[in-house]
Amino acid sequence: MTAGSTSSEADRDVTDVLVGFARTLRAYGVEATPDRLHSMLGAVDSLDVTSRDDVYWAGRLTLCATPDEVVRYHRAFESYFGGEVAVQQRPRTPVVMVRAVAVPIDVPEEPGGEGEEDTETAKAATASGVEVLRHRDLARLGPEEREQVRRMIAMLAPKGPVRRSRRRSPASRGDLDARRTVREMLRRGGEPALLERHAPKVRPRRLVVLADVSGSMQAYADATLRFAHAAARVRPGTEVFTLGTRLTRVSREIRGREPDAALEAVSAAVPDWSGGTRLGEQLKAFLDRWGQRGTARGAVVVVFSDGWERGDATLLGEQMQRLHRLAHRVVWVNPHKGKDGFVPATAGMRAVLPFVDALVAGHSLAAFQELVDVIADDRPPMRPVPSSAALSGGSRA
Amino acid sequence: METLPQDPQQLAEALDAAGYLPDEGVATAAFLALRMRRPLFLEGEAGVGKTSLARALAQVLGTELIRLQCYEGLDAAQALYDWDFPRQLLHLRAAEAAGVTDVDKLEHELYDRRFLLSRPILRAVETSSAGRPALLLVDEVDRADDEFEAFLLEVLSDFSVSIPEIGTVRAEEPPLVVVTSNRTREVHDALKRRCLYHWLEHPDYEREVAILRRRLPDATERLASDVTAAVQRLRGQDLLKPPGVAETIDWTEALVALGARELDPERAALTLGALLKYREDQERVLRTDGLGLAASVLAGG
Numbered sequence: 001m002t003a004g005s006t007s008s009e010a011d012r013d014v015t016d017v018l019v020g021f022a023r024t025l026r027a028y029g030v031e032a033t034p035d036r037l038h039s040m041l042g043a044v045d046s047l048d049v050t051s052r053d054d055v056y057w058a059g060r061l062t063l064c065a066t067p068d069e070v071v072r073y074h075r076a077f078e079s080y081f082g083g084e085v086a087v088q089q090r091p092r093t094p095v096v097m098v099r100a101v102a103v104p105i106d107v108p109e110e111p112g113g114e115g116e117e118d119t120e121t122a123k124a125a126t127a128s129g130v131e132v133l134r135h136r137d138l139a140r141l142g143p144e145e146r147e148q149v150r151r152m153i154a155m156l157a158p159k160g161p162v163r164r165s166r167r168r169s170p171a172s173r174g175d176l177d178a179r180r181t182v183r184e185m186l187r188r189g190g191e192p193a194l195l196e197r198h199a200p201k202v203r204p205r206r207l208v209v210l211a212d213v214s215g216s217m218q219a220y221a222d223a224t225l226r227f228a229h230a231a232a233r234v235r236p237g238t239e240v241f242t243l244g245t246r247l248t249r250v251s252r253e254i255r256g257r258e259p260d261a262a263l264e265a266v267s268a269a270v271p272d273w274s275g276g277t278r279l280g281e282q283l284k285a286f287l288d289r290w291g292q293r294g295t296a297r298g299a300v301v302v303v304f305s306d307g308w309e310r311g312d313a314t315l316l317g318e319q320m321q322r323l324h325r326l327a328h329r330v331v332w333v334n335p336h337k338g339k340d341g342f343v344p345a346t347a348g349m350r351a352v353l354p355f356v357d358a359l360v361a362g363h364s365l366a367a368f369q370e371l372v373d374v375i376a377d378d379r380p381p382m383r384p385v386p387s388s389a390a391l392s393g394g395s396r397a
Numbered sequence: 398m399e400t401l402p403q404d405p406q407q408l409a410e411a412l413d414a415a416g417y418l419p420d421e422g423v424a425t426a427a428f429l430a431l432r433m434r435r436p437l438f439l440e441g442e443a444g445v446g447k448t449s450l451a452r453a454l455a456q457v458l459g460t461e462l463i464r465l466q467c468y469e470g471l472d473a474a475q476a477l478y479d480w481d482f483p484r485q486l487l488h489l490r491a492a493e494a495a496g497v498t499d500v501d502k503l504e505h506e507l508y509d510r511r512f513l514l515s516r517p518i519l520r521a522v523e524t525s526s527a528g529r530p531a532l533l534l535v536d537e538v539d540r541a542d543d544e545f546e547a548f549l550l551e552v553l554s555d556f557s558v559s560i561p562e563i564g565t566v567r568a569e570e571p572p573l574v575v576v577t578s579n580r581t582r583e584v585h586d587a588l589k590r591r592c593l594y595h596w597l598e599h600p601d602y603e604r605e606v607a608i609l610r611r612r613l614p615d616a617t618e619r620l621a622s623d624v625t626a627a628v629q630r631l632r633g634q635d636l637l638k639p640p641g642v643a644e645t646i647d648w649t650e651a652l653v654a655l656g657a658r659e660l661d662p663e664r665a666a667l668t669l670g671a672l673l674k675y676r677e678d679q680e681r682v683l684r685t686d687g688l689g690l691a692a693s694v695l696a697g698g
Binding site: 066067167185189 | 404421422426428429432468470479480482483507539542544580581582586589593595637
C-alpha cells in the first residue's frame, strides 16, 4: 500500500520507471519477464518506494535466480539509477559479458539445388562414398561433404554408463519392500501375501563435455559442438563448456532440437573465438565453480583438445589429477591422434595422459563413432597408478 | 503470536535478539517473505548461515520450526505422510481375535488419523493455525532429485494435502517456507520463480567479529579480531573450500579451548583442521603463510 493518497499519476511514474529499468535489465542479461516484474511491484509495495535501497532489494529478490544474475542485476541497477549502491554484501563473482562475434561455425545456407552439386551429393551418397567420408579429416571437407557429415553426427546417440540412484521402484527381484507387502496383507485381511520387492532405479551418469574451440582446434569446433548437441539431446542433464580464451558454460544454449539453431545460440554466447588456450587455468575454473560442487562428480567427462598448452604444463597436470579423482571416467579426444605417426609428445599431452582413462581420436566421423562406443563402455575403468614422474611433476607450486 | 515486524529494520533487531546477526539483504529478504507470503529460497556456500536464519526466524515469530532434510531419493512417503502399516496389521489381528465381525467399522477404524504418520510437510500444514503459521524448512533441496522438486512445487502452490482414505487437509493459514540450497546443482527454474531468491555471501569483517563475540563470549576481543582478519584473508585466496562462518566459529572454539588469547602460529597450526577441511588447503596455507602470521615457526609444516 503506497503511503498516503498518491495520485494515479505518481503510480504511473513508478510504473514507467520500473518498465524502463526492466529494459535496462534485459540489456544486461537479466530476464525481467512480466510475471517477475509483477512480483517486484508487489515487493516494492511492501517496502518504501522512495528508498533506493528498498527498491534495489525488491528487484534483486524477485528478478534474480542465480548468483551470476545477481551480479548483472547489481550493475544494471547502478547504471540505470545512477550512483553506487552501498550494499553491505557486494556481489563478488565476475560477470561474463556476452559479445556477439563473427564466428567460424558455418550455418548452412538455403539449399540452392544446382546441377553440379547434385551429382557431387549423389556421389557421396553411395555406400563406398559414405565409407570414405567416415574417415576423412573433418578439417578438410568440402561444403557438401560437411553437410552430410553433419547429418550423420546429428544421428549419433551417445548412451552411457548408468549409476544406481537412491530411489527405489517395484521390481521382481531385490530387497524386501516392507510397506507394499504389509499393505497387500491388509488387503487380504491380514493373511500372508506374496512378498513384494523393490530395487534401486538406475539413472544415466551425467555427461560433461569440455570443448576446446579456439586456436588450433577451431577447424574441428563445428563438428565437436554438433556432437555435444547430439549427446545433449539424448541425455538430459548433459553439461557442455567451451574452452578458449575463457571458460563458457553453453549447456543451456546447446539444448534444442535443431542443431543449427543450437549452434547459433552457442556462437552468440562464446565471447572470443581467436586466441590461445590456457587449458590448465580454464580447467581449474571449471573445477572450482562447477566440477568440485557436483557437476563432475561421478560423471563421464569428455575433453576435446589437442593439449596444446602455452607455457608450463604443471597446472594442467594438477587440475587433471583433481578431475580424475572426481569423475567416473575421463575421456580425452585429440584430433591429432587420428593422424599417422602421432605420439603424445607435447608437454600438455604428457601432463594429462596419466589421468585419462581413454584417449580417442576426434578427427573424423569414424572417430566420433568410436567415441560413442567409448562413452557407452560400462566396464569399470582401469585406473593406472600415475607414474612417479607425473606425480613429482604435479607437485603444487 | 508475536506481531509481525513493520519493516526490515524491526525484523533485523528481532533477529539480533534471537542470536542471528543479519545484514540488510537478509533482513529485507526475510521481511518480504513474511509480508508477501512467498517462500524464501536461500542459496549460498556451505556454512554461510542459511539454516541458522530459519531457526532464528522461527524463534522471532514464536512458531515451531519443522525441518525437512532433503536427500537423493526423498519421496512423498518420507516428506508428506505414511501409514503405520504394522500397527494397522496388529489392530486387524487384535480385532479378529476379539471376534469383531463388522467389516465396515473395522475398515473405517484402520484408516483413522491415529494410524497416520505425519511427515514434515503434512505436519507443517496441520500445525499452521490462523495467526500462527508454522515455519517449514526444506533444507538442502539441491540434494534431492528432479522428481522431488516437481512434487515440492506442487505442494507449495496450494498447501492442501489430499489423503485418499481420509480427505483433504487444508492449512488454516499457509505455513512459511524457507528453502535452502548449497548450489551443488542447478535447482529448477520453476521452483526458484515461485520463491524470493537470495544469494548469501560470507559476512564482512565487522559482522563476522560481531558474530564471533556473540556466539563465544569467552573469546577475547583480540582473538576474535585476529581470527576474523585471518579468515577474511583466506577467503580471498584460492582454496578448494573457503571456510564459512560455521568453520570460523569452530576454529575459535578450538583456539579458546587451547587457552589462546590471541592468534599465534603454533595454536593456529594445531587447530587448522577445524577451519580447513581439505588437506591440500591446509598444506598450502601452512606453506605460504596464508593466515598472514609472522610464521617462522611453520617451516617444514
